[in-house]
Amino acid sequence: MNEQRYQTIEQQISPKPPVAMNMLKAFLVGGVICAIGQAISYFYIIFFDFTEQTAGNPTVATIIFIAMLLTGFGLYRKLGQFAGAGSAVPVSGFGNAVISAAIESRTEGFVLGVGSNMFKLAGSVILFGVVSAFFVALIKLILVTIGVVSW
Amino acid sequence: MVIVFERKPAILACAAVTGPLEKRSVFKSYFDSIMDDERFQENTNEKGQMVLVQEACQVLLKKADVKNLDIDYFLSGDLVNQMTPTSFAARELAVSFIGLFAACATAVSSVIIAGLLTELGASNFAIAGASSHHNATERQFRYPVDYGAQKPATAQWTVTAAGFALVGKYHEGMPYMAAATVGKVVDYGQENPLHMGGAMAPAAYSTITTHLKKRNQKISDYDVIFTGDLGKIGLKLLKAMLAEDGIKSEELDILRDGGDEYFGEDERFQAGASGAGCSASVFYSYVDLQMRTGRYKKVLLVATGALLSPLSYQQGETIPCIAHAVELTV
């Protein structure tokens, strides 16, 4: 049997991801996490002196704290298996990526293990966030300087 | 390459030891010992796996009533970087040691080499087999175990298990090695590291068909052809490939797979079990016992291995695979 024929058979037999079901689960779990985020930000607005604009920061930190507990008790992995992008896309997923890598690397010590490997998974998000922000800001600055757009 | 063993090296005894989760395996009653702690009371996964290997070797020696000093060779491997768990376990065993890497196919490649050494008269007793550890393997090949990535239905669960066989001179009534096929590396362009069965099935197909052809045998000459860890989907693919060659479905029922059956129909394990310890702990417990009790007279053990590394995957390489087969008769 040649390679092409095998690939045809492989495509036929291997189960496809249940895209519609996965999308529904991602929508529900992602939505619930964001709604919880909304509740947390109201908490900071009502009980602390945060405004709608500034409440985002403590909200994100709180969500990551919750993600730490869920990751440590092995629950975030199960949530991830169920929800897919629904639990990966919210910042809790970013937290899970950092925290799971940190927990895993503990056996290599805090410097060589935790310190070096913490951003093994989440590092690319920071890289592309920073680099794209840099170029977007640079392009906008150029456009403003030559007078195409204003701030 | 097919090897015919003139002097019929025997499988004198077998032992399998597993981690706690493997209590759920359908083969659990065949395992010699199931440990309660996944790190085996050690502080790292890798040291835990070392203890797993040591424990399995000790059980094996006890079952065969052979002393450490009588062992001529220890032939084994695992999936961790540079195979330190196996090498560290060999340090304690203090016998001549060759570390072998064929990923999950080490379960059989080690036994083939033990058979050759016995055939040569160089070995009276050789321990051969393989092991894997879930946490140690996952973190190396995929993600940290607590990372919430969604695994597809094709993904397999690396087991924490070790299986070893004691290979020695021919002995009346013991299962012996009649022949073996050392596989060729087969790469059908599969790229998905979460679909090992799909990558490995062509290697199993290549080795099985070569063995049957060179030995002038049919599938139905065997009581069972046991592949290692193709899993539910990989086994289907292997059967589909053989069916294209005109093999009938009754004959295809002779094919079984350790990874497919390991955890029964539990869907949380997706496509089934995998890992060097999967094939080793099925072959050198369940299959061995079936031969000793006379249920099987002639079996073909085919261990498959995916020869990828995290590096090769990240560099966009396809997944080359290998399968080694050994024909046992009693």
Place this chain on the structure above:
Amino acid sequence: MIYSFIFAFIVGGLICVIGQLLMDVGKLTPGHTLSILVVVGAVLDGFGLYEYLIDFAGAGATVPITSFGNSLTHGALAEAEKHGWIGVLTGMFEVTSSGISAAIVFGFIGALLFKPKGTID
């Protein structure tokens, strides 16, 4: 107030659905998916659009990872407006520090407290 929850739920859920499509249909790894979403967030802020989304959906827009790209760009743009060229580099983490610092601190604490476990249930 009840509407803000509904909008957060719907917008946040939809961003996750886009992520799921990138993974299932686009066959991307989680790492690739999240990187793309971050870049999208940064670009949307370049056009000044992400602010509208936050005004409309609140946490539905600030909780998904896209907001990370948005706030990085936001910081860079705010400083660029004040200090020109130099501000592009210096302003970036002005707004976003909380996500990264929380992840680092809780990652460290998590490593102190927990051991990885390979259990299934």
